Amino acid sequence: MSDTLTLLAADGSVTSAPLNDAPGFDKPAAGLRSRVAFAAAHVTPLTWADNTPGQPAEIDWDATLGFRRAVYSWGLGVADAMDTAQRNMGLDPAAVRELIARSAQVAREEGGQVAVGVNTDHLESETASLAEIVDAYKAQLHHAEEHGAIPVLMASRHLARAAGSADDYRRVYRAVLDAATTPVVLHWLGTAFDPLLAGYFGSEAWTAAADVLVDIIAADPAKISGVKMSLLDADAEVAVRERLPEGVRMYTGDDFNYVGLIGGADVPQATQPERSAGTDRTHSDALLGAFAAITPVASAAIQALDAGDADRYYALLSPTEALSRQVFAAPTFYYKTGVAFLAWLNGHQAAFQMVGGLHSARSLPHLSEIVRLANAAHALEDPHLAVERWHDMLALNGVTR
Numbered sequence: 001m002s003d004t005l006t007l008l009a010a011d012g013s014v015t016s017a018p019l020n021d022a023p024g025f026d027k028p029a030a031g032l033r034s035r036v037a038f039a040a041a042h043v044t045p046l047t048w049a050d051n052t053p054g055q056p057a058e059i060d061w062d063a064t065l066g067f068r069r070a071v072y073s074w075g076l077g078v079a080d081a082m083d084t085a086q087r088n089m090g091l092d093p094a095a096v097r098e099l100i101a102r103s104a105q106v107a108r109e110e111g112g113q114v115a116v117g118v119n120t121d122h123l124e125s126e127t128a129s130l131a132e133i134v135d136a137y138k139a140q141l142h143h144a145e146e147h148g149a150i151p152v153l154m155a156s157r158h159l160a161r162a163a164g165s166a167d168d169y170r171r172v173y174r175a176v177l178d179a180a181t182t183p184v185v186l187h188w189l190g191t192a193f194d195p196l197l198a199g200y201f202g203s204e205a206w207t208a209a210a211d212v213l214v215d216i217i218a219a220d221p222a223k224i225s226g227v228k229m230s231l232l233d234a235d236a237e238v239a240v241r242e243r244l245p246e247g248v249r250m251y252t253g254d255d256f257n258y259v260g261l262i263g264g265a266d267v268p269q270a271t272q273p274e275r276s277a278g279t280d281r282t283h284s285d286a287l288l289g290a291f292a293a294i295t296p297v298a299s300a301a302i303q304a305l306d307a308g309d310a311d312r313y314y315a316l317l318s319p320t321e322a323l324s325r326q327v328f329a330a331p332t333f334y335y336k337t338g339v340a341f342l343a344w345l346n347g348h349q350a351a352f353q354m355v356g357g358l359h360s361a362r363s364l365p366h367l368s369e370i371v372r373l374a375n376a377a378h379a380l381e382d383p384h385l386a387v388e389r390w391h392d393m394l395a396l397n398g399v400t401r
Contacts, residue, residue: 002387005375006394006401008368014401019387023378025300028075034305035262035283036249037298038077038115039291040084041068042339043091043099044349057086057095057355064099065106067292067348068114074299076291077113078103082152083193084289085117086336090356093122097143104147115150115185115287120158128158130172137176141184151184152228152287157196166202166212173216183225185251185287188213190231192332206236214243221245228253228287232332234261238273241281251287255328255335259317262286266305269314289335290324293342294379316378323373326366334361338370342379345371345386352393364397 005017044067045051049058068078080103081087081096091099100116107114120128120136128136133156144151153176163169177184188209191198201209217224227244229237230253238261241250252261260270264283275281291298297320304312327338337358344352353359371390373379380386391401 002391005371005387006391007372008365008394008399010365014399017372017375019383020375020378022381022383023296025296027073028299028303032075032299032302032306035302036077036285037291037302038079038113038251038287039071039295040079040082040287040289041071041292042336042343043085043355045353045355047351047353051353051355052357056092057090059095059099060349061102063349065102067343068103068106069110070348071292071295072110072112074295076295076299077115078107079115079152079287082117082154083189084292084336084339086355086358087117087119088121088157088194089336090354090358100144100149101147104149108148113150115152116144117154118144118151119154120156123158127161130162130168133158133162134172134175138179141176141180145181150225151180151182152187153184154187155189155197155200160197160200163202169201169212170216174219177220177223180223183223185226185228186213186217186224187228188230192232193230194333206231206233210236210240213240217245217248221248224248226251230254232256234273237261237284238275241284242276242279244281250284252284253287255288255290255324256321258286258288258290259314259321263310263313267310267314269310270318289339290320290327293327293339294320294323294377296381297377297379319377320379323370323377323379326369326373334358337361341367341370342374345389346381347385364399
């Protein structure tokens with residue numbers, strides 16, 4: 001078994017690096033305490049299915065749900081049926097409904113929390129009226145509620161197309177929230193993840209859009225359990241975080257800057273965005289695609305915070321940020337490929353395949369850099385399995401060591 005990683009550069013040159021030992025992290029004896037953390041999980045298709053662009057998703061349920069059980073075993077919650085799971089990029093509406101039902105059942109069995117995406121993507125037309133958008137949101141909201149999942153109101157492409165003003169966003173969200181029977185999480189997804197969401201909440205400027213988001217929350221804060229910010233802008237997240245009413249959590253979706261945002265005032269070693277004087281909002285919680293790629297490391301880091309060990313938190317989680325930045329590199333909406341690639345390297349799925357053929361969305365040198373950074377960040381759960389699979393992939397593609 002090789003103790004050396006073979007790496008492939010963008011110019012085709014081959015180098016090597018020492019393979020780190022298995023990290024040996026301990027699973028928590030009880031739930032994590034100092035932070036609420038969800039890992040936004042992906043789906044694994046059947047290897048022999050027609051996993052090509054435009055085809056319906058045929059999911060390997062054993063592997064897909066097995067990954068969620070693994071996340072729960074590390075003390076994290078699961079965020080499901082969201083963009084990580086390939087909403088709008090291969091995961092069709094029928095598969096979304098089944099995924100929510102099955103994932104919620106696993107959450108009950110494992111005693112974990114599951115938050116699921118609520119959107120309007122089952123509408124057959126790309127255009128819809130505001131009334132149709134409200135009804136579409138409500139249909140998916142009630143499906144999530146029926147299965148006992150935490151609803152996450154995702155940003156709607158239909159609403160981005162139909163809204164003519166900020167007031168249209170206020171009216172649509174108010175109507176949907178009025179229909180909610182359980183508190184929801186609002187998701188603000190930036191254009192790096194989905195360019196079709198430009199101008200969401202009525203403005204291209206995040207400051208003006210944030211005013212609308214805060215207005216929506218302030219109208220009935222009891223209906224809102226949290227906000228997931230995915231703008232990849234730490235300053236914007238902190239600015240909104242400080243304006244949230246008591247009891248409304250900020251869930252960072254910033255896969256570039258999460259170490260400081262989650263650590264907050266408890267971790268002075270981390271780079272911190274400037275906060276207003278006297279604010280009692282000192283950290284963000286987490287709902288991250290990155291945490292699906294580094295679940296054991298994320299768990300170990302939050303366990304360190306639980307024990308009051310900020311140094312260990314920073315030492316463990318800080319190296320993962322470079323890995324996450326590579327996974328989420330532009331074009332950022334292809335980050336799911338890196339998440340699935342690491343799941344394959346770590347033995348959570350038998351093949352490196354994705355619905356919609358998205359496993360082809362990143363180059364071999366890009367994946368090579370993921371391998372290098374995952375090794376450096378101790379994110380390879382079984383390093384020898386990972387290096388065997390990676391070297392086989394290189395050989396299959398004609399790369400010789």
